[in-house]
Amino acid sequence: MMTQEDFFDKQAQKAGTRNQQSSTNETNVGRREFVKTVGAGAIALGSGLGAGLGANRTFAQEASSSTYKPVTSNYMQVHKDLVIIDGTTNLRGLDKDVKYLDWYKEGRATAVVMTISAANMVAASNVRHKDDTLDGLGFIHRLLQTRDDLLLVRSTSDIEKAKYSGKLALFLQFQNAAVVENNLDLVNMYKALGIHVMGMAYNQRNQFANGVTEPVDGGLSVFGVKLIERLNEAKIIVDVAHTGTKSGLETVWRSKSPVVLSHSNSRNYRPSPRNAPDELITAVAKSGGLVGAIMYPPFVAAKPFPTMDDYVGNIDYLVQLVGIDHVGISSDYTYQISMTPAEQKAGWKMYIDSGVWTKEAYPYDVLAYPQGIETPRTLFNLTDALLGRGYKKEDIAKLWGGNWLRVMKAVIG
Template identity: 40%
Template structure:
């Protein structure tokens, strides 16, 4: 390792925009060890308001008790976290189930610190279709109202796991940039969860970002993807639309190796299949090994080293790591 690589990594603002691994709050230590500036726990999935409020309450309690954490409400909060060697917490919903059928809950959750919400999680909901739904019918009337209310409340619209037409409707009707927090390039590996070059261009064209994801089934057909296969997605998308529209949403989660043994991971996997939230075509069976070298968040320095080896400039790495998302945060959330 060159000292230049280490200095670049330490100086950069690094944001992982999707961190379901933080269902276990003790894993914050792994992200801090990896040099992450801001991390995004999934505080809402497919549950309604009750379980979601309990999860958010647990995070607010932790934020009150720990001086090394900052609740991120604006872009300045992330820069402050970096300056003070603290970790920013970005509350993120992977789906709109917590708002149930109430537009007012968008404002309520934004007031509690939820800054980003996905419009779908693989299947159809009140707003529109997910990316693995049999149909792709676009936003419903309620979905259009939610997009408008999210704009008014200054909550970021995330179209990860969302159907193509639903995503295109969101881009058309949103007055703010729409992001895809975590998805890879389908032209590099054709998972149903990855997105087309055309959609990558549409997200970039609306001023948003696409976050590159490390879940092995989205990286390659190999059981243990390499770090270069992961970077293949970054390189392709950067060549397609420019480095200013690419970010990180690595999506480390509790069911992956080495955090879960194979028996526990298999039980959780079978539950996800039976619920219909996952499909075998998009989600291969465990064990799930994240790309070699960056198997866990505490190894993120290896990504900096590998990007430099691939010829990425320090300026572009800083954009991908955090500056691009900071631009979105500043645009939607404000300073």
């Protein structure tokens, strides 16, 4: 049987020089830079809603999805009964490709917390990134106006409505508060456009807080304290997933509403600069929030092709640490699920060269999500794995959606 590594080696050989790695000296990474770096062959912005990145490519799932063998007999029925919420996905449609939403429907998802704006990849925003943010918001709202199978979350009841109507609910998120610029009134504007989760910083320090990969563990700025006050007032969930430990702890202390680590694992269980220390995870749980167990390979295991057991092991640790009521599921699926190895390498190099990513936190230039859940199309395999690990249906219901619903009700209503 062909291993994942064998598969990727063969794919890389086929790719040849079709997608040359290119370097960049730019320090701000947005959608346009990504397109230039990886190449038009990898991302086609296109005019149609169906055009886009990795069309007809399924290399990740070809590599190993077919080798996942269910361990229980009733997992599909259990999965269908649950409210399924992916607490973070980067498949935001900025490349005008909507197949990912259809993939979520195949996986029986109820709602996705969808990252909007390539500005999550910069430390300080500017006009270009403001354009990217508006582009992302505009595209999503166009979809909502043209597809009756999608639903924008305005209140938590919309997620319950989506479950019973068969629609997919979109719960919008910014991973970097840099998009607020120096104008806190933008918080209220973004709220009106459907943003319900906002990260304080993304890896690097911005005008509000320290990022998790900064060499100095600094705290909040004065402006960061004011941002938290405004986010609480606007009923937006405060997120510290990419925030440094000190800034994260100060955020929890300052916020009057529950705080989340929207997509993270434990640094104590899986050592990685990007994962959160148990001290921060515990503080977030005590605030009434949750930690969304992340599927992104470097944060799951010390290998680029983690197994399902690797991922469930991270969930087990978090549940033991803070209890079943404070853990959720967050894939953090990126466009890498549709990229060839050559395209993955080019994108990884760009982010490393820019400083947005570090090799310590993001060591793998070619990777695949945990076996069996390489894409949203097979989310039900995780339900099977949790049942096989001994979790009861009511506990899986909390992990998949119940805990996210609780936090959402507490903050946005």
